[in-house]
Amino acid sequence: MNYTTITKFDRGPLARLLTGAGLAAALLTGCHPDQRMSASSDRQKQLYAYCMQCHQIDGGGHKLAAAPNIGGLDSAYVENQLNKWRDGVRGAHPDDAEGLRMRPMLRTLAGTDDIKVVAAYVASMSTVxxxxxxxxxxxxxxxxxxxxxxxxxxxxxxxxxxxxxxxxxxxxxxxxxxxxxxxxxxxxxxxxxxxxxxxxxxxxxxxxxxxxxxxxxxxxxxxxxxxx
Amino acid sequence: MAEQHPSHESGGIGWQPLARSVFLTTFLGAVIVVGTVLFYIFAGGEDLIARLIPANSSFAGDIDFVILVIAGIVGFWFFASLFAFFVLLYQSRRRPGHKPEYLAKHDHQLHTWVSWPHWLVIACDLIIIIVAVKVWHQVKQVAPPADTVIRVVAQQWGWTFRHPGTDNKLDTVDDIVTIDRLHVPLDQVVHFELQSKDVMHDFSVPVFRLKQDAVPGRTIKGWFKPVKAGAFDIQCAEMCGIGHGLMPARIFVETPEQHAAFLEDSARNASVPGGQSIY
Missing domain, CATH: 1.10.760.10 (Cytochrome c-like domain)
Incomplete structure (x- = not known):
């Protein structure tokens, strides 16, 4: 193979500009609203990643981590309980050792609709x-x-x-x-x-x-x- | 790679380019570090560390002093040895009329290069040990008489603080138990009893220069005396599981009026076990 042929791939500034524009267009299509719709389940999985450490990937829970199965709970109930944890209504009693384990996890759900998103994801699972x-x-x-x-x-x-x-x-x-x-x-x-x-x-x-x-x-x- | 070394052709007029760039980088780095340290020492004096993070307990200055002594001694010898290294590098550089030689003789002049630093290291170690043991004794081995005693209970992943209440006695009905919020009076010697419910944690208050492991099954005693009012961070400083990074707490150092208000407020709301929002 002749080494000079490799340099022929670079056809000058115009070609480079067009290649760059093509890459930018490809990136921008990734941000199209339609694409973001399917990304919402990615958001759910992203938020649930922290819950998963104890409650497991299928929401089946883990007794040694004092984490019950949560899959299949009503989303309104999950949202209500998570709000209680966030506000110190649940899991803020000195004798509630398990509740206190859950309490700081709400610090990972600080966004306005994070609790709603993760509650919907928990509700979408089936009970294990x-x-x-x-x-x-x-x-x-x-x-x-x-x-x-x-x-x-x-x-x-x-x-x-x-x-x-x-x-x-x-x-x-x-x-x-x-x-x-x-x-x-x-x-x-x-x-x-x-x-x-x-x-x-x-x-x-x-x-x-x-x-x-x-x-x-x-x-x-x-x-x-x-x-x- | 047909690149030719300049010193090859000229017969060696100076250092190898690599050695020169290493020397220049190290030299510039040393100038910047030493300059910054000197600036802080002249601008801040003994408060060198306290300028970066407030020193807020009676023994914080002692601990900063130990850190400065160690940094000063180790830093001095670090730069001194680097300096000696580069001087030797310069003296033995490649130049016309000099052949490389390997020194392996039993020469007393060579011995001094080993024995002198050896004795110096021991002398410097002794200084560090004396200073450190003195401060360790003051901070960890003995404690001034307690004005008040609190209990700190760590668990995965939160802190429970038991305050003695108005009668200033622990384990009585008027105790005030809080989650993640510790209230202590200003300028009082506070003894703490540190416990853990599950695994090892570490009660760390950076502004107090206080760091104490909590070991399950043991009650570890310690003390501090806050000297400035305000709210400061408490951290868990021992990796304790998935929520370790999520278990901060706050310590409120309160003036007598503020502390009295806290006691009264807590007594009035004694029936409310609830906590505060974590956001």
Whole structure:
């Protein structure tokens, strides 16, 4: 191969100008509004990258990191809870060790609509079920649930967006037990700004004993609702 | 690569171009560094470091002094050895009529080049050790009597501070517990009990020149005495997991009036466990 042919690729200043213009045009088309629409899911994934460290890529959670499964929660509920964390309404109690782990993560969601974007992404995932991690009587738990909890959380455990009550079917049993204890002791839901917590606290206090709490939690963790 | 060395043709009139550029870069760098340091020393005196970051505890000046002593001694010998190196490089440069030679004889004059720096290094080390141990003893081994005692509990990823409240006693009903916000009185000796709930953390207040590891299962005691009012940063200075970079806190050094207002305000809102917005 003759070395002089290589230099022939450079055909002078005009050719260089045209090449540069072509590259610039290619870059600018990348910023076309249509392109940005598809980039919104990239934004979701980008924001979720920090959540993923504990809550996992499928939203299935990680018990050792005290991170429950979150996939399939209603986006309005996730948004509401994230706002509470940001404002110090949830996860700011000195005894809430797990909530305090979550608290600084809101510092990564500082944009105006970051919380909305990531909540929509969490809601778009499906609920990841895990086998029971506790001893509980599902039959007894089901009875207690239908009597005490179903009026707000639904007979199928799907939650009620109007009351901001979350979907409970398929949530980790250990997480439900922890949260019920926190509601009972006032570690969660006792902040005067927490309207939903104020509703939930007396309900959690109404559960008779530790075994009842576990029965309900195990029942809910295995509850598979008939999706509409 | 048919490039020819100028010194090859002329029979060697000076240094190799590479050596010359290395020398010039190092020399200019040394001039800039020494000039800046001299400027700060003349402009700032002992407050050399305090000009860059405020010194706000009774022992901050002592710790800055140790850092300056070490930087001064090590810096002096760094530049002195560089200077000697380049002088030797210049003396042994390639020039007409001189053959390269390898010195490997047992000559007393050569011994001095090893033994003198050796004794000097030991002498300088002794100075550093004496200064450092004296300050370490003052800051870490002994503490003045406490005016107030607080408890600092680190966890992944936040700080819980327990203030003694109006009775100035910890673990009583009027204790004030806060998240990520520590309030201390000005000009008072504050003892702290540092604990961790999970892994190792480090309670670091840069303006106090205070840095203390928190080890799970242990209560580590320490002290500080703030000398200027204001709000300053607390950092976790020990890598503790994914949220390590997200666990800053604030320390509020308060005048007696401000601190009294904080105590009263907290007592009035004692039933409110809620925290503050993190934005």
């Amino acid at each position: 079920y895990s086998p029971p991690s506790l001893y509980g009587d599902q039959e007894k738990g089901g009875k207690v649930y239908q009597a005490s909890c179903a009026s707000c959380h639904g007979t199928e455990g799907l939650g009620n967006q109007a009351m901001m009550s979350p979907r409970l079917a398929g949530r980790n049993d250990w997480y439900l037990v922890t949260q019920l204890h926190k509601f009972r002791s006032g570690v969660r839901g006792a902040d005067p700004r927490d309207a939903q917590g104020a509703m939930m606290r007396p309900m959690a206090l109404g559960l008779a004993d530790e075994q009842t709490i576990r029965d309900v939690a195990v029942y809910l963790s295995q509850l598979k609702p008939k999706e509409i």
